[in-house]
Amino acid sequence: MNKSIKKYTFKIKGFTPDQLPFDRLVEYYAEIKKMLDVAEHLYLVGVFEGSHASSFSIDPIYESKLTRRLDAIRHGTAPANACRAHDTINKMLQEDGTSGALFGxxxxxxxxxxxxxxxxxxxxQIRDVATITGExxxxxxxxxxxxxxxxxxxYGAVYCSTTREIATGLKDFLFNNVKVxxxxxxxxxxxxxxxxxxxxITDFAPVQTENLRATIxxxxxxxxSWPKDPLNDIREVEEKGGQIH
Known part of the structure; x- marks a missing residue:
């Protein structure tokens, strides 16, 4: 490899390549792509054992762009989508019960x-029953x-778990709004x-959405039966101290 080409390595602590499912690894790669914003110039050059490590090389022309993005993420000044991707990687690592790092x-x-x-x-920390609505x-x-x-x-992306029975019902509403x-x-x-x-999740219900015209x-x-001047009627009620005669 050309010495001018820089490599970065993303490590997931406590996992080896044969322990981390491929589809989960792809999810991590997808968030790294959003976070770094140079995916079209980033190349996977190796996967190593020990702590699961994926090594990437960067086209030298875009090294400075990548460096600026990494600095912005560290200082919290990166674009919102990059910060969300960084937070999502953290949440995924929490879900997997581990931690990770990107090395130069x-x-x-x-x-x-x-x-x-x-x-x-x-x-x-508070544990309680609640309802969450979203996609x-x-x-x-x-x-x-x-x-x-x-x-x-x-709350952004909320990571949940549920039973297979409930999930069987949920699958019919994938990419739709639900109330869980x-x-x-x-x-x-x-x-x-x-x-x-x-x-x-203990139960759920679909959320019906409609535009303003449909609602009207x-x-x-x-x-x-609507009054001719509802605002005037409200003022009269207020003047009478809330009494309706």
């Missing part, structure tokens, strides 16, 4: 992924349960943010 050419630690070790900044975008069976992921507006009920573990970090570390038409079909 000389073996220096370029990016740390604490994974399961990320709870050092934890201030509070169901992932289902994968394991030996003991089924892994589920729901994309929410409040269950018991979860919320963690408040030192930064004051809340994250969902665990969520076991549905209300019209109810044939409700």
């Amino acid at each position: 050419e000389q073996g220096q630690n370029v990016l740390q992924f604490p994974g399961k070790q990320a709870d050092t900044g934890t201030q509070m 169901l975008y992932y289902l994968a069976a394991s030996e003991s349960d089924v892994k589920v992921r729901v994309k929410t507006g409040t 009920n269950g018991r979860g573990l919320w963690t408040k970090t030192s930064s004051g943010e809340w994250r969902v570390d665990e969520f076991v 038409n549905r209300i019209r079909e109810l044939e409700l």
